[in-house]
Structure formats: structure tokens, C-alpha cells
Amino acid sequence: MHPVRRKRLITIAIIVLVLSGAIGLVLYALQQNINLFYTPTQIALGDAPTGVNIRAGGMVVKGSVKRDINTLFVSFNVTDFKHTVHIEYHGILPDLFREGQGIVAQGKLLSNGTFLASQVLAKHDEKYMPPDVANALKQAKDNTPSKPYNDN
Amino acid sequence: MLPEVGNFSLILSLFFAGSLAIVPITGYWRHNPILLSTARPLTLLMSCFVLVSFIVLAIAFLTNDFSVLYVSLNSNSNLPIWYKFSAIWGSHEGSLLLWVLILCGWSTAVALKSHTLPKEVGPIVLSVLGMVATGFLLFMLFTSSPFVRDLPNVPANGEDLNPLLQDVGLVIHPPMLYMGYVGFSVAFAFAIAALITGNLNSSWARWARPWTAVSWAFLTLGITLGSWWAYYELGWGGWWFWDPVENASLMPWLAGTALIHSLAVTEKRGVFKSWTVLLAIFTFSLSLLGTFLVRSGVLTSVHAFAADPTRGVFILALLIVLIGSSLLLYSLRASQVKAGVAFGLTGREAWLLLNNIILTVLTLTVLLGTLYPLLFEALDLGRISVGAPYFNTVFSPLALLLMVFMAIGPLSKWHNTKPSLLVRLCVWPGVVSILLAGVISYAYHLGGMAWLSLSVAFLVVLLTCKDWFLKVSSGSKGIIPRARQLPRNYYGMMLAHLGLVVSLIGILMVSTCSEETTVKIAAGQTVSFAGYQFTLNQFESLKGPNYVADQADIAVYQDGKLVAQLKPEKRFYEARRQVMTEASLNAGITRDLYVSLGEKLDDQAWSMRIYVKAFVRWIWFGGILMVCGGVLSALDKRYRTRVEGRHA
Numbered sequence: 001m002h003p004v005r006r007k008r009l010i011t012i013a014i015i016v017l018v019l020s021g022a023i024g025l026v027l028y029a030l031q032q033n034i035n036l037f038y039t040p041t042q043i044a045l046g047d048a049p050t051g052v053n054i055r056a057g058g059m060v061v062k063g064s065v066k067r068d069i070n071t072l073f074v075s076f077n078v079t080d081f082k083h084t085v086h087i088e089y090h091g092i093l094p095d096l097f098r099e100g101q102g103i104v105a106q107g108k109l110l111s112n113g114t115f116l117a118s119q120v121l122a123k124h125d126e127k128y129m130p131p132d133v134a135n136a137l138k139q140a141k142d143n144t145p146s147k148p149y150n151d152n
Numbered sequence: 153m154l155p156e157v158g159n160f161s162l163i164l165s166l167f168f169a170g171s172l173a174i175v176p177i178t179g180y181w182r183h184n185p186i187l188l189s190t191a192r193p194l195t196l197l198m199s200c201f202v203l204v205s206f207i208v209l210a211i212a213f214l215t216n217d218f219s220v221l222y223v224s225l226n227s228n229s230n231l232p233i234w235y236k237f238s239a240i241w242g243s244h245e246g247s248l249l250l251w252v253l254i255l256c257g258w259s260t261a262v263a264l265k266s267h268t269l270p271k272e273v274g275p276i277v278l279s280v281l282g283m284v285a286t287g288f289l290l291f292m293l294f295t296s297s298p299f300v301r302d303l304p305n306v307p308a309n310g311e312d313l314n315p316l317l318q319d320v321g322l323v324i325h326p327p328m329l330y331m332g333y334v335g336f337s338v339a340f341a342f343a344i345a346a347l348i349t350g351n352l353n354s355s356w357a358r359w360a361r362p363w364t365a366v367s368w369a370f371l372t373l374g375i376t377l378g379s380w381w382a383y384y385e386l387g388w389g390g391w392w393f394w395d396p397v398e399n400a401s402l403m404p405w406l407a408g409t410a411l412i413h414s415l416a417v418t419e420k421r422g423v424f425k426s427w428t429v430l431l432a433i434f435t436f437s438l439s440l441l442g443t444f445l446v447r448s449g450v451l452t453s454v455h456a457f458a459a460d461p462t463r464g465v466f467i468l469a470l471l472i473v474l475i476g477s478s479l480l481l482y483s484l485r486a487s488q489v490k491a492g493v494a495f496g497l498t499g500r501e502a503w504l505l506l507n508n509i510i511l512t513v514l515t516l517t518v519l520l521g522t523l524y525p526l527l528f529e530a531l532d533l534g535r536i537s538v539g540a541p542y543f544n545t546v547f548s549p550l551a552l553l554l555m556v557f558m559a560i561g562p563l564s565k566w567h568n569t570k571p572s573l574l575v576r577l578c579v580w581p582g583v584v585s586i587l588l589a590g591v592i593s594y595a596y597h598l599g600g601m602a603w604l605s606l607s608v609a610f611l612v613v614l615l616t617c618k619d620w621f622l623k624v625s626s627g628s629k630g631i632i633p634r635a636r637q638l639p640r641n642y643y644g645m646m647l648a649h650l651g652l653v654v655s656l657i658g659i660l661m662v663s664t665c666s667e668e669t670t671v672k673i674a675a676g677q678t679v680s681f682a683g684y685q686f687t688l689n690q691f692e693s694l695k696g697p698n699y700v701a702d703q704a705d706i707a708v709y710q711d712g713k714l715v716a717q718l719k720p721e722k723r724f725y726e727a728r729r730q731v732m733t734e735a736s737l738n739a740g741i742t743r744d745l746y747v748s749l750g751e752k753l754d755d756q757a758w759s760m761r762i763y764v765k766a767f768v769r770w771i772w773f774g775g776i777l778m779v780c781g782g783v784l785s786a787l788d789k790r791y792r793t794r795v796e797g798r799h800a
Contacts, residue, residue, distance in 0.1 A: 007497055015509055022513045022550060026520060029545035030538070034524070037535035055537065072670055072750075072759050091670055092750030092759050095387075095731040135535065 035106060039136035043109060044083035050109045056085055057104035057133045065099055078103065080140035089117040096122040102133035155220050158208030159299040165201035165256075166289040168194050172282030176275035180348070191275035195263040198285060199256035206253045209240055209298055218310050221302040222246060228312035228727045230698040238323040239313045244463075245298035247326060251443070252288050254327070254334045255281065262338060262363075269359060273345055280341035287470045295463045312698060312727030321381030325374060329401060332371025333439040336408060338363040339415075340436035343429045344478060347485045357419035357428060362786040364415060364432075365644070368408045369782030375401050376775030387733035387748040389763040391662070391771055394543040399522040400442030403515050407435040410511035413504050421501055421566060426486040427508070433482060437475045438515070444471050445522070496568040503561030510554045517546045548601075552608050555656065558649055559612040563619050578611075581618060585610035598664055605660045609653045616649055644785025651777025658770025665766035674756040682764045684745065685709040686718075691758075699723045701734070704758065708738065708745055715745075720760075722749045744768050 037055045038048040048054055058078035065076040072091055076099075077084045087105050097103060097120060107117035172194040179187025209222075213236045218224040226239045226246070241247040259281040266274030292298075316322075339360045346356040378398070383391045392398065411431045418428040444467040496502065521538045528536050563569075563577050589606035593599065598606075623642075624634040667682045678687040687707045694701040701723040708716040716738035723732045735748035743766050750759030 010497055011505065014506065018509050018513055018550075022517055022546065025546045025549065026517055026542075029542040030524070033539050033542040033545070034528075034536045035539060037537070067753065069754070070672070072672060072753075092761060095733055 037104075037136075038109075039139060040078060040080045040083045040085045041136075041140055043085050043113070043115070048109050050111050053106065053108060055104055055106045056087070056109070056115050057102065058085070058136055059102050059133070060097070060099050062099045078105070080136045082140040085115050086113065087115045087117050087120075089120055091120075093120055094122045098122075102137075104133060154208055155212055155217070155299040155301060158205045158212075159297060161201045161204040161208070162289065162293060162297070162299070165198045165205070166286065166293060168198035168201065169282050169285040169289055172198060173279055173286050176279040176282075177348075180272055180276055185271075188272060188275045191278040192263045192266065194282070195256075195259050195278050198282070199260045202249075202253050202256045202289075205299075206240075206249055209246060209249060210237060213237065213240055216310070218308070219301050219303055219306040220298070221300045222298040224302060224307050224310045226310065226313050228310040228698055230727070231310075231313055231318070232697055234320075234323060235313055235318050238317070241326045242313050242317050242322075245292070245296045247330075248288065248292050248296055249298055250327065251330055251334060252285060252292065254330045255285050255288065255337060258335055258338050258363075259285065262341075272349060273351075273356075273359075276345040276348055277338075277341040280344045281337060284337055284341075284474065287474065291463075291466050291470060295466050309727070312725060315699070315723065315725045315728065315730055315732040316385065319381060319385050321377055321385065325377040325381055328370055328377055329374030332367050332369075332374050332408075333401075333404060333442065335363065335367025335370055336404060336411075336432075336436045336439050338367065339411060339432045340478075343432035344481065346429060347481050350485065350488060352425050352429065352485075352488075354419050354422045354425075357415045358791070360432065361412075361415050361419060362788070362791040364408065364412055365782045365786035368405070368412055369779045369786070371401070371405050371408060372775055372782060373779045375405060376772050376779070379775075380772050383768070384735055384737060384746075387735045388761070389668070389735070389746050389748075389765060391768060394521070394540045396522050397442075397446050399518050399543075400445045403518050403522075404435055404438040404442060406511050406515040406518065407431065407438050410508045410515075411435050413507050413511075417501055417504050423501060424505070424508075426482075429486065430482060431508075433475070433478045437471070437478075438519075440467075440471050440474060444468060498564070498569050498571055499567040500561060500564045500569070501566065503557055503564055506557045507554065507561065510550055510557070514547065514550055514554070517550070518543065521546070552605060555608045555612055555652065558652070559608070559615045562645065562649070563615060563622075577618065578615065581611060581614035585614060596665070602660055602664050605656060609656050609660075612649060612653045616646055620646065639788055639790070641785045641788040641790075644781045644783075644788070646781070647784060648778045648781030651774040651779075651781060653774070654777060655771050655774030658767045658772075658774060661767035662765055662771065666764060666768075668761065668763040670750070670759060670761050672753060672757050673760050674758070679762070681762050683710060684715070684764070686747070686762060688760075694721070696723070698727060699725045699732075702749070702752070704747075704749060704760075706736075706747060718745065718747045720747045720749045722752075739769060741769060742767055 035053050035055045037057065040056070040058045042048055043056060048056070056078070058080045061077040061079050061084060065074065067074045073088070074090075074093060075086065075088045077086050079085075087107075089105070089107075101122060103120055103122045105115060105117035106119040106121070107115060109115050172191065175187050175194065176191040179185070179190070209220075211217075212220045212223050213227055214233070216223070216227065216229045218227075222243070222245050226242045227236055231239065239246070241250040259278060262274070262281065263278055266278070269277070342356050342360040342363070346352050375398075378401070379391045382393065383389060411428070414424050414428045414431055417424050444464070521542050524538050525536050528534060560574060560578055564574060586607045588610055589603050592606060593603040620635075620638075623638060624631045627634060669681050671679050671681075673679055673686075673688050675688055675690050678685050680686075685708070687709065689705040689707060692703045692705065694703050701721040703719050703721045706718040706720070707714055708718060718736040718738060720736040721734035723734055724730070725732060733748050733750075735746060737747070738745040743764055746763040746765055748761045750761060752758055
């Protein structure tokens, strides 16, 4: 084979090798690490899967925050003003967590409908609303039957 | 009155930027030296008026002129003076002004240095920079002028700067980051100039190299500072979150790193010519993409200030015009590039090719992870987030592979190196690294991944030192004179590579050996954790300039000896009615003790997070080493020689 062509071939082979390795890694990682967002209505209607990592969010219902006296256990409800979800969490809530504020929780939905959060996010300042939550509220308000976000 | 001057001066600078974008280029096509020579004065005028605007905005902040909407939204009369100054870039409008100011700074630097370039190259480079400036000035004037007045209802006081940004890290982090982002516009402008003039020989690579190295150093510093700030200010002890905006800065960094290496090959060997041009275009495009992602609010992030759709559309249009026209020009011109000298598959070119392939793939995986939620939503598949585990899984193996090549590459020679020679050079350092890493990971129970990473780290260190030793010990002269003869470029590379190793060790240790816990604690109680005793002495109430705070006084003991006195705070910023956690930490070479307050649980007790972070300082120290490496290599003597024969 012509040496220039051989070089080109080897170069391309290396590129293909690295790329396919990377694509394999990407597919593997994406399969495990994307977290779908569900609104309280979707969870109430049973659209959200149980036992896998998902995110849920809405406004924290006023007066629903309950703490355990001895541990860092805390529970509260979030709502999109149509349905609510009960969230349980063990740990420190973020500075911007307040009743009446939009939050996003990451964790697993248990079969009894309780959401066990591993992380609670409330970002930026009090004017800021997480886009996911804003969207959830808008959907609930639009009064249209909410479309399931994914098919499985 | 003054803010109107600022706005007017911005309009004037737009006029000059527009002229700069058109006149010198026309001069080039018409072969008119007078039009070409307007580039320098136009650049200086444009920069001058942008500087005036910036100073006007600074004065508005320092004099508490709350009639200016941007000032009233981001400042407060109680804000300490240095934060008043940094509040200029605390939000969207002002940070754009800083962006443009820095672009003007780089343009001015090119204008002042342009006498070392062939006579038509300098003006074209400036002209391309003028086009970029025109785009951003238009963007500012039409969608986000910082000089908009809020008359006649002037508020008595401002709404204050976001407390997260009231920190020394945030005073310097954005300017450094922007210096890097915008600095890549210079390499981009050189690449475009090379395409326009058709002079795609290796000389453009030589001119672009020091600029690229300096921008890269700034970007590295900016990212390092950002990571350090996030670590102590966000209060959860993380140093990298794979937040979309962090990724937005990491992508140009990865592409810029590839560009530095590919420029070296193009300059030295005259190969990879069209690839290097393309890479210069991509690097700057990624900087622009970063600006788009941050400013448009399309991504959820702590950094996303504004979700104004017109702004997003404008930046997207700007992005498409700039990238589209560059790529069009590239496709028209790149075919004219003659295939250069054939490169040897066993030479250094081949290693640098590997470097470029992996860095490009890394950039693409980060890009994919960052844009995936957007794609997912656009295809109506649902709202998702891609978390840190994705990036860690994909990034770590590729980065380690890259570092193995980084260890071996510098030992090889240009064009051709006998593979047997490389194997002979690498075999012993390889064996030693693997054994040493094995012993350490076994002794400290670190696990397989740590073994692998440490082996790579030691391999880089050993081979880098070996390469240096081989270089200085050959020849008849003594070691010291020979060591001094080696070019700064070489030492820059050494420093940067070793810096990466230091960061790698830090990253590895902090992710495998750190410990953390969350406790409920009241005054007088002691908590034992990770071999330390944390005793909470008391709580105090404090009053700062624009906040009130609860401060805990914690003494940390180890084996009965006092090792640190920590004072974490929970602050309440009055103007914004916002609560902020101020962590307190005790820094050390092998560990940081890090404490942050959670919430007040009842009358006495608070929840508190305690971290012992292993080797976390190494991450940023490695960053600093890389910055030094970048600067050192830009100072290499051979970039300072004038171009001989002005019609090169």
C-alpha cells in the first residue's frame, strides 16, 4: 500500500477506535445517569416509575414542613396546585428552602407514593423559580390533561 | 447626565467598531494601503470609547447612582466599596460590557504589536476582531444596555448585589475567565486572516501561538478561581459540579489545549494546517457558545441570570452568523491548502495527533452532556438533567489515557522516533510507577481506580524528569549551562504537564479519601469525626456592613491538641432578605477541615456539616502551575523576533 494512504488509514483507524470507545462510554453513562423530571400531577396519576432515580418538584405547601426533634429528618409536601407529593429527606435543606417556594428534589419514588429525596435543590434568589417547576405549574394551570412525558 | 455619556460613548464605539470591521478589509481587496492603515487608529478609538463607558458605569456604582436601573438592581449604599466595583460585572448587562472591554483590550494589544506582522495581516486581524466587537456592541445597545435609567421613580436604595457574589473570588474570577474566553478571539482572528489572505503557511501559527498560550493561561486561572470560590462559598465543599456553566468554560479550555498542541505541530512541521485553522475557529465558537448558554437562560444553572428570550435569540443569531461565515470561508479556502510534509507515524506528530483526537472527543462528550437536556426537551421526550456521574464515567478514562500519551509524547522526536527506543526509555519508569502506586494504594486501601491514576501520575513525573535529564546531560557542557539553554517553551510545557499531575492527584485523593458527616450540635457539645474532635463553644450574633449573622465558635482538637478554630456563619442579607451560609475552613497541604452551618433546629441546636477534604488544595495548586507554564511558554524568545521580509 502507498505509505501516505497507509498513514491516513492508520490515523482514521485510531480516530474510529477512540470515538467508538467514547461513544460506548457515553451510551453506558447516559443510560444510568439521566434523571427525568415529573410533576406532582404525573406522580399522582401514576406516570412516574418507582424505585429509580427521578426528579420531582413544585411549590412547598405552607405549613407542611415537619422536622424530627432528634435527627435531621424532615418531611414536606410539594404541589402544582392540583396534586401534592409527600417528600421525605434526611439532611440539611438549602438556604433558600422556604415554605411557598419552588424546589426540585432528586431521589426515588416509593410504592406508597412517598418521594424519598437524596438531594433538595432551591436555587438563586427568592424571585427565581426553577424552570422545571414553572413548567409544572403552567401545565397544571392550563387544565389540559397532562401529557405523560415519557412512555415507559 | 453621566450615564447618558456612557451610552453615547458606547454608540460611538459601535461606529468605530463597524468601520474597523469594514474599512481595512476593503483596503485589502482594493490594494489600498491608506484604508489598510486605518485599522490601528480605529481600534484605539473603539477601545477608548468602550473604556469611557466602563468608567462611567464604575462611577455610577461607586457614587450610588440608583437612577441607573442596573445599579439599583445590583448595588446598595451599604455594600463595601470593592464589591461595588465588582458589582459592575455582577449581572448580565455589566458583564457584557466587561466582555467587550476585554475584547477591546486584546485588540489594542494586537494593534500595538502588529508592527511585527506582515503589513496586510495586522489590519485584517484587527478587522476580524472589529467584526466580533460590532456584534457584541449591537447586542448590548439593542437588548441590554447597562445605562437604562429608572426615572423619575429613583429608588432610595439599591436591591444589593447577590450575596453569593459578594466575595473576593468573584471580584477576580469573571475578569480572568473573560480574558481567556475573549483571548481565543485573537487566535480565531489570526486563523480567519490566514484564510482570507490564503497564506496558510506555518507563520500564522507562530504569530498565534503566544496569544493562544496567554489566553489559555487566563482561562485556566479563571476556571481554577471559579472552582476555589465554589468550594468555600457554596458551603457544600464541592470543587466541580459539572454545572452547565462550568462546562461552558471547560469546553473552550479543552479545545484551547488541543489548539496549543496543534499550533506547535503546524509551526514546527507544517502539518495539520487546515485542522489547526478549524480548531481555532471551534475554540472561539465554543467560547461564544458558552456566552450563549450562560446569557440566554436556556439552561438551569446558578449562573443563569436572565431568561429574556430576545437576548437568547440575539446571541444565537450572532453565534450562527460568526460560526457560519467562518466555516463557509474555511470550506472555500481550505481546499487550497497543499498537503504538507508527510508526517511520521512514529514521531512526535503522531503523539500530538493522539492528543488532539482525545481532547476533541472529550470536548464533544462534555458538549453532548451539556446540550442533551436541551435536545431531549426539543424532541419532546421529557425534561431531564444529566448528572455528574455521566461526566465522571465518560471523562475519567479518556483523561487518563490522554495523560499516558502526555507522559510518552515529549520523549519522542519530530518526524521519526524508533519505537524500540521509546519502549526502552519508558519500561523502567513504567514498572516503577506501577509498583509505587500499587504499594501506596494497598497501604492506604485506595482501590483499583486510584492505583491506575497514581501510576499514570508517577509515570508522567518520572518521564518528564527523565526527558529533562536526557536533554541536559547530553553534550559536553555542564548541566547548568545546558539547562539554561533549553527554551522557555520547553519549561512551560514541563510546568503545565506537572501541574496537571498535581491536579490529578488532588482530584483523586479528594474523591477517594474525603470524609463527611451531618450532625445536630448544640453549644457545649463535642462531636468526634475522622480522628478529630469538634467542640462547639458558643454561638454569637454579628453585624456586618449589609448583613446580620449567627456565628458558631468551634474548636477542633486532634489527640488533645488544638489544631484549628473555626467560625462558620449563617448570614442574613437585609436588602435582598436572603440567607447565606459562610463556611469556615482550616487549610492544609494534605487535608482541609471544613465546617458549614445548616439550619437552626430548635433553641440551642443547629444542624452542621463537617468535611475532611484530603489533598483538595492540590487541585488549585496544579491549576496555578499550569497557568505559570502557559505564561512561561508565551514568553519564549523566538516569538519576539520580527518577521523578516515584510512580504512573507
